[in-house]
Amino acid sequence: MNIAQAKEEIKNTVRIYTRKNEDGSYKIAPVHQRPVLLIGPPGIGKTAIMEQVAKECEIGLVAYTITHHTRQSAVGLPLIKNEVFGGKEYAVTEYTMSEIIASVYQCIEKQGYKEGILFIDEINCVSETLAPTMLQFLQCKTFGTHKIPDGWVIVAAGNPPQYNKSVREFDIVTLDRVKWIEVKEDYSVWRNYALKNKVHPSIIAYLDLKTEQFYKIEATADGYAFVTARGWEDLSRILWMYEELELEITVEFLFEYLQHEEVARGFLGFYQLCKRMKEEYGLMQILEGTIGEEKLEKEILKLKETEFDARVAILTFLSDGIHQKIESYDKKEQKVRIQYQEAKTLLEQLENKKETDRFSELLDRKIEQEKHAFLVKKEQGLLTKEEKWEKEQQREWLEELKNAWKQSGTKSGTEQELIRACFNQKREVQKQEKEKMQEILERAFDFAGRAFGDGQESAMFVERLSMDERILKFIQKNGCSAYQKAGACIQAEEREEELQNEIQKLTNFLQK
Structure with missing residues (x-):
């Protein structure tokens, strides 16, 4: 499943595990609540969805990357306690509370959440000394001698063996005690996330054209060449700052985040194209209606003559401008x-x-x-x-x-x-704002229609707006005649193509 589906599955698990009977006891007793084991490629967003689930379910969250811990911090330190057995006193070894368990109780005390998620990342990459502790944690929900508080759902995450040489495979006994969720990369899901979180539009435009480069890991003579969802998002953050400070964007800089030379060089060329297109075309002026008709006509004629990648870049920046306005x-x-x-x-x-x-x-x-x-x-x-x-x-x-x-x-x-x-x-002021927003949409469709006509780019523009949850929500709530008209035309073209294919199939059959 993709990361969005995994998030919903974890939310459902939390909701089920925290449901109670009338007497206050959990409908599924904690002893029968299987920990969730989330396995997926690195940088796909496993940690991010934990934060989202905790916020949306209004519960606590304690997150640990277990590879950063020793056995002592996970289990606790030994201490000597005297016990009397059969009338004789003995020195007995006990353990202090695990740092991880203590963090759960601190969260309960500080934030007031009696229920929450204990998230342990990289659980299948622990050292040899810590591995038995992790198996005990998944099987018994304890660290050392201390139990996870009732009401706290355990979610653990790890990478498949092909992505990490340190991965340890779990035995059947452990796997039979967990809820296994395998996550795979999915650009369409990440794209919606990217739009909501202001990922640089040039990155979205590039990946729209080169979707196969969204997530890529290849073995090379020197190790691995790779790009991940995390890499694209981190690049976006630094890219905004580089632009603000007017720093040069080089392939060496891009390679710091996109550790695949072919992808880094490909994106650099496209980014430079986007930068030029953005400087040449007054897209915000077009949306706001402040550009003169004569200048607008020149922009449209110039756009008709430019290369396909440049037109895609313009469409992306145009839809991004609409997104910003609606936001x-x-x-x-x-x-x-x-x-x-x-x-x-x-x-x-x-x-x-x-x-x-x-x-x-x-x-x-x-x-x-x-x-x-x-x-x-x-x-x-x-x-x-x-x-x-x-x-x-x-x-x-x-x-x-x-x-x-x-x-x-x-x-x-x-x-x-x-x-x-x-x-x-x-x-009344907000009503006027809504009317202005509708006018902006109409201008955008007018510009796209005049520049691209019935070409592929017009269909791509409608598709981009439809994929943007914020834009689509506004249109569904407030209406947009140009969007509805464009959507109807695209559906008619698709149906006509289907009919032509059906006629051709029939013709081929009759000629046999």
């Missing part, structure tokens, strides 16, 4: 949703407030409550980047209402009208 729109829409929820809560509170309560005091109390909740979560380390942004929007909206109330002269009995008027103003 900005979505953020504004999310802000309006937050304001709506706060307005709704305030209106409900106003219906129940006492005669002596003043609106300004109600707002002050709510602002202080939000500040306190923000600080508590921040101190506990539970505040995500997204939650921080949402809390800031809540406080900003409450402060805005407070200032609007002061400016209105604080007339009694107008609180509800003030809240509704302020929110309706925000909603």
Whole structure:
């Protein structure tokens, strides 16, 4: 299965293993909960999906790369304890708590999660001294003499033998006690991830053309030549910084991340082409409608004469520009949703407030409550980047209402009208933003249609927008006549091609 399917399977496993009976006991007793063993190529995103699963399931996460640990840190250190047996005292060896088990309890104490995932990476690459401990861990859910707390799901990950000389194969006894998930690379899944995480558009455009170079490992006389999903993503991060500092992009630099000379050289040539295309064409001006018709016509004529790879690069940057615009729109829409929820809560509170309560005091109390909740979560380390942004929007909206109330002269009995008027103003602005976004889409389709007509590139453009979850979600929710028309034309062409193939098959059959 691909990494997205593996993520869903792990989420389902977590949901099942943490389900409880009415008496609070787990429906599947911890002793019968098989650890998940995730086996897949390096750099495919195994660690990343653990973070996503923990966040989406709202549980804790403790992650370890076990090859970084000794037997002592995993099992604990020996200590001497006196015990009495048959009336005689003996010195008995015990062990301190494993560093890994201690980290689970620290997570429970610090973050308040009683349930979570203990993720052990590179489990099949441990040293000879640690190997028996890992088998005990998978079979008995213990490190040394200490057990994993109930409610914590064990997920272990490793690489297939062909990718790592240190891999140790598990015996049947161990494999019969785990839930085995084999993961394979899948560019289409990674592409969606790449769009969400702002992977450099030149990388996406290149891999759209050279999908076979997304994940490649070859044995050579000097070792291995390879590129991985992790390599492309890490290259993207540094590429943005190199561009910001206007540093030269060389094949030597690319080889630091793409350790396959043919791929590194191929991407360098395509990146330079993308850079030139981006400088020559005012794509953002085209989307925003600020380019003049005469200049636009020149851009279209020039594009018609350029090479295919260059046209693909332009399509990618055009769809990336749309993605950025919709991402900005979505953020504004999310802000309006937050304001709506706060307005709704305030209106409900106003219906129940006492005669002596003043609106300004109600707002002050709510602002202080939000500040306190923000600080508590921040101190506990539970505040995500997204939650921080949402809390800031809540406080900003409450402060805005407070200032609007002061400016209105604080007339009694107008609180509800003030809240509704302020929110309706925000909603009207967002409605205008939606119309602007629809116009941007229409301009993009107009440009692609005039430049490429019914050619392959137009179909690729529609396909790119359809593959982008953010863009597709906006279109499905708000509509786009140009997208629907283009999609219908492509479907008609595909059906016509199918009919021609069927006619040809029939003709061949009759001629026999």
